[in-house]
Amino acid sequence: MKVIQKNRLALSGNEAVAYAVKQAKVDVTAVYPITPSTAVSEKISEYVAKGELDGELLLVESEHSALSACIGAAAVGARVFTVTCSQGLLLMHEILYIASALRVPVVMAVANRSISAPLNIWCDHSDAMDQRDTNWIMIFVLSVQEVYDRMIQAFRIAEDFRVRLPIMVNYDGFTLSHTYSPVDVLSDEEVSPFLPRREPPFKLDPKNPITLGAVGNPDYYMEAKVQASKALTDSLLVIDEVDKEFEKKFGRSYGIYRKFMMEDAEIAIVGMGSAMGTAKEAVRRLRKEGKKVGALILNIYRPFAYEMLAKELKDLKALGVMERALSPGGVSSPLMSDLLSTLYLNSINIPTMNFIAGLGGRDITIDDFRKMFSELELLEKGKSKRPYLTYVGLRSEEREMVL
Numbered sequence: 001m002k003v004i005q006k007n008r009l010a011l012s013g014n015e016a017v018a019y020a021v022k023q024a025k026v027d028v029t030a031v032y033p034i035t036p037s038t039a040v041s042e043k044i045s046e047y048v049a050k051g052e053l054d055g056e057l058l059l060v061e062s063e064h065s066a067l068s069a070c071i072g073a074a075a076v077g078a079r080v081f082t083v084t085c086s087q088g089l090l091l092m093h094e095i096l097y098i099a100s101a102l103r104v105p106v107v108m109a110v111a112n113r114s115i116s117a118p119l120n121i122w123c124d125h126s127d128a129m130d131q132r133d134t135n136w137i138m139i140f141v142l143s144v145q146e147v148y149d150r151m152i153q154a155f156r157i158a159e160d161f162r163v164r165l166p167i168m169v170n171y172d173g174f175t176l177s178h179t180y181s182p183v184d185v186l187s188d189e190e191v192s193p194f195l196p197r198r199e200p201p202f203k204l205d206p207k208n209p210i211t212l213g214a215v216g217n218p219d220y221y222m223e224a225k226v227q228a229s230k231a232l233t234d235s236l237l238v239i240d241e242v243d244k245e246f247e248k249k250f251g252r253s254y255g256i257y258r259k260f261m262m263e264d265a266e267i268a269i270v271g272m273g274s275a276m277g278t279a280k281e282a283v284r285r286l287r288k289e290g291k292k293v294g295a296l297i298l299n300i301y302r303p304f305a306y307e308m309l310a311k312e313l314k315d316l317k318a319l320g321v322m323e324r325a326l327s328p329g330g331v332s333s334p335l336m337s338d339l340l341s342t343l344y345l346n347s348i349n350i351p352t353m354n355f356i357a358g359l360g361g362r363d364i365t366i367d368d369f370r371k372m373f374s375e376l377e378l379l380e381k382g383k384s385k386r387p388y389l390t391y392v393g394l395r396s397e398e399r400e401m402v403l
Contacts, residue, residue, distance in 0.1 A: 011183045013147045013176035017083065017109045017169075018043035020151035022053045023191040027078035027198075030058040030069035034088040035121050036173040037111035041083060063088035067095040067106070074104035075212055077203040079155065082106065085173060086113035089127045093134070099166045100135035101228055102213055105158030105198075106166040109151065111177040112273070112324075114360045122361020123173040124324040125273065128301075129334045135228050137167040137235055138302040140272040142258075144181035147171045149252055152186070152195060156242050159198050163235045165228070172274040174361065186250060194249060236303045256305045258297040261287060262312065265294030267376045270313075270339060271322035272298045275357070275364045279322070282369035293373050304338050310346040313339075318351045318380035320372050322392075324358040332389060351379045357392035368392050 011019060017040045021029065029048075031041040047053035056073075060066050063084050070080040084092060089110060099106050112128055114120040128138060139154065141147050147169070154167045171177060186194075202210055216224050240256060247253030260280045262268060269279055276297040286293045296312060313319060323333035332340065336354040343350060355372050358364040372392065378384040 007187065008182055008184050010180050011144060011148070011185075012039065012178055012180050013144045013171050014039035014111065014178070015043055016144050016148040016183055017151055017171075018047065019185060020148050021081050022047045023186065023188055024079065024081075024152060024155045024195055025197070026053070026055050026081045028056045028058065028070065028073035028080045030060055030066040030073070030080070030082050032060055032063045032066045032084070032088065034063070034084055034086060036113060036177045037083045037085050037109065039177070040109060040111075063091040064095060067092045067099060067108075070106045070108075071095065071099050071102060071104050074106055075102070075204045077198065077200045079159070079198045080104075080106055081108070083109040083111070085111045086115060086121075086127045090115065090130060093131065096131055096134040096136060096166075098213075100232075101224065103164040103228065103231070104166065105155075105164055107151070107154045107158055108166065108168045110168050110170045111173040112170050113173040120360040121173070123175050124359045124361065125170070126325045126359075128168065128170050129325040129327075131168070132302060132334055135165065135232050136302065137163075137165055137232065137239070138170065138300070139167065140170045140299060140301055141176070141254075142274055142277055142297060142299075144176055144179065145183050145252070146254060147176060148183050148185065149246065149250075150254070152191060153242050153246055156195050157235065157239055159200075160238050160242075161201060163231060163238050165231055165235060170273070175274045184252075190250070194246070233303045236300070236305055239300055254299050256298075256300045256308060257312070258299065259312065260295040260297065262294035262296060264292055266292040266317045267320075267373060267380060268294040268296055268313070268316055269320040269322050269355075269369065269372060269376075270296045270298060270335070272301060272335065273324065275322070275324065278364055278366055279369050282366045282373065285366065286370065286373060291373065291377075298335070301335070304342075306338070306342040306345065309339070310342050310348060313343070313350065314346065314348050316350050318353075318376040320353050320355055320376050322355045322357055322364075322369075322372065324356075324364075326356060326359070336389075353379055353384070353386065354389045355392050356389065362393055364392070
């Protein structure tokens with residue numbers, strides 16, 4: 001960490017997460033390190049050792065145990081945090097459902113990484129997409145600055161009594177986790193009023209016994225699941241409120257999604273994560289060539305803001321959906337499936353193409369996005385010969401590869 005000027009530090013994405021955790025005064029951090037998120041645990045350990053964070057750091061035997069420990073700590077009223085990615089996130093899968101069902105406000109950072117096999121430690125969104133039905137709020141970020149800001153917001157959102165749900169903040173492995181950027185940090189005196197100490201309305205306490213995690217027989221299980229699902233859908237309002245308050249106090253806002261040159265766009269690409277920064281540059285260059293193109297960067301994936309997105313997309317002549325994840329055996333990627341449902345439910349008929357790119361950390365270049373937009377132009381004119389689901393940057397000899 002390097003001081004550039006007062007309130008501006010050079011931080012990697014991992015360091016930005018740890019710095020936000022320190023300022024949030026987290027009571028319990030439970031971790032089992034995994035690449036490329038390991039530096040988060042190391043930095044928090046340093047803060048605890050130096051007395052800069054007055055909290056407990058639990059080094060457990062697995063990611064499954066890390067999230068289990070967070071649930072227990074949150075249940076007794078602590079502010080909690082964990083971090084993982086890839087196979088570690090998959091090992092947590094069982095416990096993710098329990099965290100959301102028990103309505104505990106766990107905050108987790110995920111340095112998005114591919115899923116084995118083949119063994120690969122680089123970025124794609126397969127790990128997060130596998131968790132999309134676990135009833136967690138899912139935030140995706142574009143920059144290291146946004147990593148820091150969204151982490152602070154996440155604690156405020158999760159602990160709001162109207163929400164009381166866990167949150168995962170997704171940031172691209174290596175692309176953001178290890179890249180250093182200038183980050184405008186807040187002072188501790190600014191963070192404390194925005195994020196006061198957690199005061200849960202009820203918690204596990206021997207002096208005031210309650211039941212948490214009771215058996216849900218057929219008479220009540222369905223109601224409990226629907227209630228938690230509704231809380232996730234309704235959290236969109238709180239997410240927006242917190243982001244707007246953050247902007248009012250500190251001058252930065254990200255919204256549920258961000259539009260780039262969408263006002264008069266006829267063709268647009270929707271996507272999530274750091275690659276959409278490259279998409280913006282491609283749009284900027286194509287605009288100079290007279291192309292009416294745009295990009296929509298989705299920041300909040302769960303809950304899915306389908307009504308808001310329908311209004312933004314309804315006037316397009318062609319739509320592309322870029323995703324760094326597969327849905328094997330399905331007809332499209334996870335994000336594409338959500339957007340197709342959005343268009344159908346709102347009776348919007350737009351020629352749409354699904355682009356799968358960047359799996360296993362493969363670069364997604366400006367030229368790649370130019371090719372996507374070119375293909376969408378052909379699609380809009382009814383001349384595209386590409387399949388509905390197209391792989392971007394796939395090597396020509398893939399059919400000859402043998403695993």
